[in-house]
Structure formats: C-alpha cells, structure tokens
Amino acid sequence: MDKKLFVISGCSGVGKGTVINEFMKRNSDDFILSVSCTTRKPRPNEIDGVNYFFISKEEFEKNIKEDKFLEYAQFAENYYGTKKKYIRQKMEDGYNVILEIDTQGALQVKEKMPQAVLIFIAPPSVEELENRLRGRHTEDEATIQKRLAQVKIELERSLKYDYTIINDSIERAVEEIESIVRKNVAG
Numbered sequence: 001m002d003k004k005l006f007v008i009s010g011c012s013g014v015g016k017g018t019v020i021n022e023f024m025k026r027n028s029d030d031f032i033l034s035v036s037c038t039t040r041k042p043r044p045n046e047i048d049g050v051n052y053f054f055i056s057k058e059e060f061e062k063n064i065k066e067d068k069f070l071e072y073a074q075f076a077e078n079y080y081g082t083k084k085k086y087i088r089q090k091m092e093d094g095y096n097v098i099l100e101i102d103t104q105g106a107l108q109v110k111e112k113m114p115q116a117v118l119i120f121i122a123p124p125s126v127e128e129l130e131n132r133l134r135g136r137h138t139e140d141e142a143t144i145q146k147r148l149a150q151v152k153i154e155l156e157r158s159l160k161y162d163y164t165i166i167n168d169s170i171e172r173a174v175e176e177i178e179s180i181v182r183k184n185v186a187g
C-alpha cells in the first residue's frame with residue numbers, strides 16, 4: 001500500500017513537540033519523523049542527522065537552486081527545509097512520514113502533494129498559550145509579544161489545514177492524531 005505524508009504544525013508554545021514525541025513512541029513501527037535541514041547552529045544536545053541535518057547557508061542555497069527541497073522556509077536569518085529525496089527514500093523503505101514544520105512550509109507541501117494530510121495543533125485559547133509561553137521563562141516580554149502576533153498569522157493559515165486539534169490534554173491530542181492518521185492510512 002502507498003505510504004502517506006502527514007504534516008503537523010502548531011503555534012509556538014502549544015506543546016506540539018511533546019505530542020509528536022508521544023505519538024512516535026507508540027507508532028514507530030510504520031511511522032517516521034522526518035529530519036529537516038537547517039542552517040541554524042546546533043543547540044547543546046542536538047545531534048547532526050538526528051535532530052536536523054546541520055548544513056551551511058551556501059549548501060542550503062545551492063539545494064534551493066537545484067530544486068532539491070519539497071518545501072523550505074526562513075526564520076530569524078536561518079533556513080529550514082525538507083529534502084524531496086529524503087522523503088521519497090523513507091516512503092520506499094515502508095514508512096509513513098511525519099513532517100513537523102511551520103505553516104508556510106506546510107502549505108507548500110499541500111500545493112506540491114495534495115494527497116498530504118495537514119494537521120494543526122491549536123492551543124485551547126490564546127490566553128492559555130500566553131500563560132504557557134510565560135511559564136517557560138525562556139523569553140522576554142518583547143519576544144512573547146512577537147510570538148503572540150505570529151500566533152494570529154498561524155491560526156489564519158491553519159484554516160487551510162485538513163484537521164485542527166486542540167491540545168487541552170496531551171493524551172487526548174495524541175489519540176486524536178492516531179485516529180486521523182489511521183483513518184487516512186487505511187483509506
């Protein structure tokens with residue numbers, strides 16, 4: 001049976017990483033989380049080829065020119081992108097592929113591969129998201145305000161997604177993703 005591509009995005013601070021990690025723990029037999037390329041520097045504990053393929057700006061731009069990316073986006077001076085060849089290879093290996101990418105990239109994927117299934121993870125409310133962002137104590141006020149403005153843009157783009165799920169409980173969000181992917185893989 002043909003393998004499927006699922007794209008999962010969510011507002012910053014919505015807890016999508018936790019939800020996706022939990023989904024992957026339970027479904028690693030036939031699902032794989034795609035590894036993107038980026039030009040940003042690795043954070044402590046990040047491993048090349050595991051968290052990202054860390055490449056230079058020159059190499060990234062060469063790949064753009066040669067049309068090697070299924071999608072890519074640029075934030076804060078850094079590029080992030082998904083290689084076409086990587087996705088093709090994983091599908092040939094027998095996996096359904098999950099992309100955890102931003103909303104700009106997700107809409108590029110939908111244009112090139114209309115059969116891809118787009119899932120958006122939304123916060124229960126913008127106030128709740130604001131509390132979560134503040135609770136992390138990792139960003140200053142100006143950054144939080146910028147993030148909240150970005151949330152509005154993302155929520156707007158999410159209207160083009162196939163599914164939106166509310167992350168009010170991790171367990172329920174994971175179950176909802178499982179039910180969506182099972183339905184689409186079977187179909």
Ligand code: 5GP
Pocket residue numbers: 036037040071072073075080081082100101102104105106
């Ligand atoms: P971070 O630098 O925190 O790892 O990621 C920053 C943002 O880049 C996140 O919103 C993440 O979803 C997004 N991202 C990671 N990989 C890709 C990719 O391959 N393509 C796109 N469009 N966004 C990505």
